[in-house]
Amino acid sequence: MSAALALTATPAPRRVYLDLSNLRGHVTGIERVALDLFSAANLAPHEVHSVRSGGVPGMMLAQHLGLPARALADRSALFVFPGFPPSPLSIAFGTRCVTYVHDTFLLTRPEDLSWKSRLYMAPSFAFAMRFGRRFLVNSRTTGLAVRDVCRRDALVALLRPGVRDVFGLADLARTAAYDPARPLRILAIGTIEPRKDYPAALAIVAALNAAGIRTELHVVGRVGWGRHAFLDAPPAFLTLHGYVDDAGLRRLAESCHLLLSTSKAEGLGLPLLEVQHGGLPVVAPEGAVFSEVLGDSALFVAPDDPEGAAARIAAWARTRLPEAARASLANVARWNGLAAADAARFRGFLDRGTAAYADAPDGVVPAS
Structure with a gap:
């Protein structure tokens, strides 16, 4: 292949393993974000493999042993953690481990955590913040909070979620007008x-x-x-x-x-x-x-x-x-326009790595 053809060749699709092992039953807003952002349709032509579990023991096994084992076996794949933080063994895979951060309250507001979150999620999140190399964040505010606690050379990139009309509100005639005679x-x-x-x-x-x-x-x-x-x-x-x-x-x-x-x-x-x-x-x-x-x-x-x-x-x-x-x-x-630009940058990241963010300063949160 000539050098010119090599420069214009379409990058080979990557395998992306998505940790959905925590999803069971009713889907919360945060979980809906994960399903939307990292769906096979949104990441095509890259191959999305969802990792699920049937219960809490299976979830823990998948997060701490199953996903690291897959990373050892599939050395070119990317591993994305859009809900629960990755385990320390997953963090060991460096730039192939990508953590999606919804907020940092696991570190900053321990008084507002359940005992399960304090014992299980918070330690893994703290470890990921200290040693992780790749972070995606849902807002610039979250990105700045991550920057305060992550390593200086980590990538902190914006991936704001597009907001669908999940409740079917778009065709409402109007918002109820306030009448002081009524509540x-x-x-x-x-x-x-x-x-x-x-x-x-x-x-x-x-x-x-x-x-x-x-x-x-x-x-x-x-x-x-x-x-x-x-x-x-x-x-x-x-x-x-x-x-x-x-x-x-x-x-x-x-x-x-x-x-x-x-x-x-x-x-x-x-x-x-x-x-x-x-x-x-x-x-x-x-x-x-x-x-x-x-x-x-x-x-x-x-x-x-x-x-x-x-x-x-x-x-x-x-x-x-x-x-x-x-x-x-x-x-x-306005928000959905910003989210669409972030999604395009992330697809570029799957194709070209961090070079996709080199010419997109609005898409990253720089180290101070």
Whole structure:
């Protein structure tokens, strides 16, 4: 083959092993991200081999022995860990081990971890941060957090997930208009666990009601780990819907005026973007990741100041909901444009390695 032909030849497809051994039963938002980002269709013509398990023992065996064994046997393959962190033996395979990082709270917020996460996930994550060579991150904010703890010569590349209209909200006629004669209906989405800080959401809604604005809070999400006193005696304004299917969430979104998040920490906050397909206005905490993801489309409040947050939400609901609905639609389109560019860079990485990021400074988080 001539030198000219060699330079233009199509790279041979790579085998990509995807660790999905933690997936069983209901798929969470984070798991949906993994399935979408690293699907065979998105990575074609590269060969995607999903590694699954039938239970917790099988998962542990696959993560700590099965995947390293495959890496020894298939020395040209790439191994991607989009959910649980890789085991120390997988990290030993250097640049062939790629960790997708959704957030760094396994290191930064131990008080918000279940005992299972503290014992099993956190040590592996800490080891990966210290010795890993290749990281993909879901936001620039997450990337900066990874940069603070990873080795200086590691690649930290953006792979923001595209946000599909998973709840079928795009054809909603409009966001419910606020009528002061009727209750203000607020939606919150997410597992009930400490990091989501639902007590702050309850305090804000209580402050709205105390100010004379009838307000309802509708929470969609299973009860997770931790002790939640409000579940023992829920306030009258709270409706706990538990898990609902996509059609059920669509009905709720259509009847609510806005979505409220009071989460203490997120790497991305996927539901905040997903509901924007329906033009649902979003109220989120002040913070770098929320500003990055939502841009100027949201109202930002301080969850630890419920009276102040309630006053801002009340004024916003009275005057800005139509404008906020249009901003939500524009923002999810903006985000998906960024995600498409990241996906193209990652496919280039599969073809050409780190050279794909050499001329794409917006696609990486550099070492300081």
